[in-house]
Amino acid sequence: MDIDDYEDFDSSGSRLTCPGESLTSSQAYMRGHGTYVDSEEVIASVAGTIERVNKLVTVRAIRSRYNPEVGDLVVGRITEVQPRRWKVDAHSRQDAVLMLSSVNLPGGVQRRKLESDELQMRGFFEEGDLLVAEVQAFFSDGAMSLHTRSLKYGKLRNGQLVAVPPILVRRLKSHFLTLPCGVDLILGLNGYIWVSKHVKASEQEGEEGFDAEAVYSNVNDEIDEATRTAISRVTHVIRVLTSHFIPLTDTLLLEAYEWTVEQETNVRDLFQQDFGDALVASITVGR
Amino acid sequence: MASTTSLSKAEKSYIQAGLLANPPTRGDGRSAQDFRTISLQTSVAPLANGSARVSIGRDPHDGSGGTEVLAATKLEVESVDLGSGSGGVNGGRVMCSVTCSPAAYPHLSSAALDDLQYDLTTILNSTLTHPSLHPKNLTILPGKKSWLLNLDLVVLVDSGNVFDALFLAARAALWDTKVPRTRSVEYKARKAGGGGEGGEKGDMEVDEEVVSGFDTRQIRHATDFELPDYWDEGEELDGRDRWPVCVTLNLVPPAHFLDATLEEEAAIPLRLLLMFSFDSDEPHIQGMRTMGNGELTVPQLGELLKEGEKYARQIWQSLNAKLKEEELGRIKERNKF
Numbered sequence: 001m002d003i004d005d006y007e008d009f010d011s012s013g014s015r016l017t018c019p020g021e022s023l024t025s026s027q028a029y030m031r032g033h034g035t036y037v038d039s040e041e042v043i044a045s046v047a048g049t050i051e052r053v054n055k056l057v058t059v060r061a062i063r064s065r066y067n068p069e070v071g072d073l074v075v076g077r078i079t080e081v082q083p084r085r086w087k088v089d090a091h092s093r094q095d096a097v098l099m100l101s102s103v104n105l106p107g108g109v110q111r112r113k114l115e116s117d118e119l120q121m122r123g124f125f126e127e128g129d130l131l132v133a134e135v136q137a138f139f140s141d142g143a144m145s146l147h148t149r150s151l152k153y154g155k156l157r158n159g160q161l162v163a164v165p166p167i168l169v170r171r172l173k174s175h176f177l178t179l180p181c182g183v184d185l186i187l188g189l190n191g192y193i194w195v196s197k198h199v200k201a202s203e204q205e206g207e208e209g210f211d212a213e214a215v216y217s218n219v220n221d222e223i224d225e226a227t228r229t230a231i232s233r234v235t236h237v238i239r240v241l242t243s244h245f246i247p248l249t250d251t252l253l254l255e256a257y258e259w260t261v262e263q264e265t266n267v268r269d270l271f272q273q274d275f276g277d278a279l280v281a282s283i284t285v286g287r
Numbered sequence: 288m289a290s291t292t293s294l295s296k297a298e299k300s301y302i303q304a305g306l307l308a309n310p311p312t313r314g315d316g317r318s319a320q321d322f323r324t325i326s327l328q329t330s331v332a333p334l335a336n337g338s339a340r341v342s343i344g345r346d347p348h349d350g351s352g353g354t355e356v357l358a359a360t361k362l363e364v365e366s367v368d369l370g371s372g373s374g375g376v377n378g379g380r381v382m383c384s385v386t387c388s389p390a391a392y393p394h395l396s397s398a399a400l401d402d403l404q405y406d407l408t409t410i411l412n413s414t415l416t417h418p419s420l421h422p423k424n425l426t427i428l429p430g431k432k433s434w435l436l437n438l439d440l441v442v443l444v445d446s447g448n449v450f451d452a453l454f455l456a457a458r459a460a461l462w463d464t465k466v467p468r469t470r471s472v473e474y475k476a477r478k479a480g481g482g483g484e485g486g487e488k489g490d491m492e493v494d495e496e497v498v499s500g501f502d503t504r505q506i507r508h509a510t511d512f513e514l515p516d517y518w519d520e521g522e523e524l525d526g527r528d529r530w531p532v533c534v535t536l537n538l539v540p541p542a543h544f545l546d547a548t549l550e551e552e553a554a555i556p557l558r559l560l561l562m563f564s565f566d567s568d569e570p571h572i573q574g575m576r577t578m579g580n581g582e583l584t585v586p587q588l589g590e591l592l593k594e595g596e597k598y599a600r601q602i603w604q605s606l607n608a609k610l611k612e613e614e615l616g617r618i619k620e621r622n623k624f
Contacts, residue, residue, distance in 0.1 A: 157297030218296035
């Protein structure tokens with residue numbers, strides 16, 4: 001690598017690299033995550049974008065597990081119930097932790113935790129349950145701590161989960177989307193996407209008196225066939241887009257959904273490759 | 288068998304309610320009898336005597352997802368020693384084993400993975416090593432040497448319906464298997480006094496390829512064999528039409544559906560495996576197994592058997608068509624040179 005490349009490296013904001021590519025001299029820069037040093041050169045060990053902070057060079061991998069940040073919205077699945085806490089799989093390197101003190105408890109939003117709450121933790125969340133939560137803080141070992149202390153967060157029902165690579169979920173103004181076809185979407189930044197039947201804001205549980213029965217319920221509402229079809233159609237659209245590695249946004253999903261409805265096809269036609277390719281071609285035009 | 292994916296109660300009831308609705312709807316929009324796309328490739332392992340790779344439901348664009356199974360057969364020479372405990376049997380043996388890649392089941396501990404492998408192996412072994420399916424050309428020297436047919440299967444990815452994939456791969460690999468041709472070799476002492484010094488050492492004589500039916504000398508005295516070079520690597524395994532296919536009926540009483548995904552498998556109480564073989568269009572049931580903690584009555588079972596036969600016949604026909612096509616393709620490839 002000669003002098004010109006160094007200048008190029010300095011100037012470019014974000015550049016893609018692939019494993020084995022030499023980035024810079026190890027004498028001028030320090031190696032960060034995603035790089036290693038060989039014969040006085042910093043070399044990328046993963047495919048991703050190069051990032052530089054002063055003299056530290058890192059490569060942020062494209063395909064990786066979810067890297068949590070405080071304030072992120074995530075969708076997770078309970079894996080374990082432990083004393084005063086739940087372990088949650090959130091597609092991160094370690095299981096996340098949801099403390100009993102970070103969930104809303106029945107009978108008032110703010111109240112002290114009692115021993116009886118500890119004894120009936122499985123009544124709130126049990127193994128396998130899906131929930132939507134926010135990243136609250138990090139523990140010293142890097143595990144994230146979640147909280148569901150808002151009426152927007154909590155247990156999920158009336159739908160199905162789709163898992164996509166976390167990098168494809170962009171940060172949006174709101175991660176709770178409502179599509180006009182009667183489908184609600186929760187785009188977890190960890191790559192878990194919850195597709196469910198639309199629930200009207202006025203009908204949402206716990207507006208006033210926080211109905212714990214309803215918030216921690218495991219029973220689905222009545223879902224009609226049209227909604228089911230819409231849910232599986234949206235699921236398919238997400239799968240097709242992610243297999244083409246297209247980042248998901250609200251407008252894109254809506255356009256894609258409308259396109260599939262216009263084509264008047266069955267949901268299962270989306271299995272066909274040419275159909276998926278046509279979908280991607282149509283929505284990426286003029287973009 | 289314990290389910291490997293965990294689902295919340297709400298997800299389970301969502302899937303079940305969809306299946307019981309009229310018409311039944313599934314999470315991915317398929318109807319109850321729809322299979323995902325199956326792709327099959329034979330002769331994928333160059334060092335095996337026969338091999339196949341099957342994937343069910345792989346994403347057509349980036350090749351991700353989908354159940355993927357690799358099957359390979361390897362023939363091994365075994366001496367037939369009655370009572371010595373080496374295990375060789377006159378007429379040859381067939382042995383199946385299933386290995387699960389840890390990458391296919393990342394959530395399972397190694398002990399749980401061993402259990403799963405054992406379960407899968409037992410089901411394949413008990414079905415495929417049944418005497419009614421035994422190939423007749425595994426003998427090398429009657430009473431002395433025979434072939435041991437090892438069928439090894441690897442589950443590379445499991446996204447549901449692993450049994451159908453395993454049996455498809457097994458049938459394809461066995462169909463693809465070529466048994467090397469052998470010729471018996473006999474050692475015969477030269478008549479005393481005929482020559483000078485080297486006479487008593489014994490001389491090797493190779494049999495004629497055309498063996499007279501009246502000449503029983505070879506059968507009695509043949510002690511070893513050799514492999515003549517052949518352009519096509521040997522003959523097909525005997526009875527390769529008979530290897531069964533499996534159809535898994537996933538039961539949500541009173542409904543049933545085919546080709547479940549992992550989530551669907553976790554949401555249903557009972558599965559019924561049916562192994563069918565169609566010898567000259569006559570259905571033979573080669574195996575049957577229920578899995579899960581649900582219940583099944585005898586009249587229900589009768590109904591399901593009839594339905595299962597119908598599905599199995601479709602799988603059977605399309606698999607045979609694909610295998611013939613693969614074979615023709617390979618013959619063409621070879622004739623190019």
